[in-house]
Amino acid sequence: MPMRSCAAVTLVLMLLLFGIPWLAEAPEGGQAPSEPLAAEEQRADADIALTVWDGQELRQMTMAEYLPGVVRGEMPAAFSQQALDAQAVAERTFICYHMAGGRKDAHPEADVCTSPACCSAYVSQEDAAARWGDKAEEYETKVQQAVRDTDGQIILYDGSPILAAFHSSSAGVTADSGDVWSSSLPYLHSVETPEGEDSVPNYYSVSTFSPEEFREIFLAAHGDADLSGDPAEWFRDRTVNDSGRVEHMTIGGVSVKGTEVRQLFSLRSACFTVDTGEEGVAFRVTGFGHGVGMSQYGAELLARQGKTWQEIIHWYYADVTIGAYKE
Structure with missing residues (x-):
């Protein structure tokens, strides 16, 4: 699965979004979330410009416009809010990681595309509403909240965005990146994950x-x-x-x-x-998926146990920090 860019928010907004996580104790094996960047250094989603290839034409979107589409496409909106928040951070990080590495040969004129075979699954609000039926308003509110809750926040290793891989479910343990791909990444190690037959359809x-x-x-x-x-x-x-x-x-x-x-x-x-x-x-x-990084069904169970999105991130990605994107 797996290259691209992320302006100022007020001090009040910064405190509202990040003040509480500063006080949270990091889960075992992780680090506490990093202190947010100074307000003038932060890049909010509305300030991150993307060129998107939708399979037919190029579209100009901000991260704030694009990100809800991939959250809709990649995680069930029925999941808990903290799991959806963690998914939004993983998706945003995944996008920023690839933007930093340069555009893909599959779409050299675009930063990202809407194909899950290349980038991430993207579902429009209209298509999602048709699929969700009478739950459409509730689910769309949760998706939009996940993006707002985590505005501009990404996962960092040594100050750079990580390859924030994720998958649907694992058989008790996630995979080390070196077991799946050509090399092992220091933040993508095997970890225990709580999902199983009782919590995952078609496990x-x-x-x-x-x-x-x-x-x-x-x-x-x-x-x-x-x-x-x-x-x-x-x-x-x-x-x-x-x-x-x-x-x-x-x-x-x-x-x-x-x-x-x-x-x-x-x-x-x-x-x-x-x-x-x-x-x-x-x-x-x-299970389902390559097994590397965050298990989505595992994230849902951790959220039900009371874990915050920050704790979920630190559960699945080793020795990382969480902070605002900065070019």
Whole structure:
């Protein structure tokens, strides 16, 4: 999943937004939120200009206009306010991180786009209202409040915006970034997360393929694999990492990463087992998403336990501070 820019708010507003968090004790393993920047150094959402590619045309928007759309698109609005606030901060940070790194090749004339395959899922207020039905007014109020509650605030590591990765749910432990991507980031380590079968829809899922379907998909990526004979003999040497996700396994004599298997067969996560039988090859999967960073369903449970959005951020991102965006 994963590059771009973030003016002045009054002292009164600064105190209202950030005064209380200054007094909050940081959760174990985290740091207390950083002291906000001086008022003249802060960048509020209304002062952050974005060029947005909506798939058809370029649109000029402020962060204040764009951010509600991705909060609507990425987290259920039925979630608790503090979870939605944490999501708004993660989204804002994610945007600022990518803006700082330069525009993507997929949209070189735009800072961000509205595609979840490239940037983040974006849902307009009108489309969300149609989906939410009689809850539309309540849910839109919560989304807008999440953006206002956290106006201009991002997650920082060594003073720079982090890659604020998030996912839907994990199997008790989030993934270390190095287990999923090419390198480990110091603020994206595995942490315990409280969600489970009772709190997450479709927490367990099964994806089944006939032997013929499995062969076609796997051989297209690994033509040298031997997928002859009994499918039960195709799978060997499955290893898992500390977060319970498949690290490597051998399929038809070829060693592959669990993340690749997930991608090839469109599995909901890399936390899976493999069974073979009369129905073919069955992947039994737990959780949803790459597993790195904030678990959204975990954030919801932490919010229900009384955690603030700041505490949720520090729960999932190690050794970070929270402060206003500054170019």
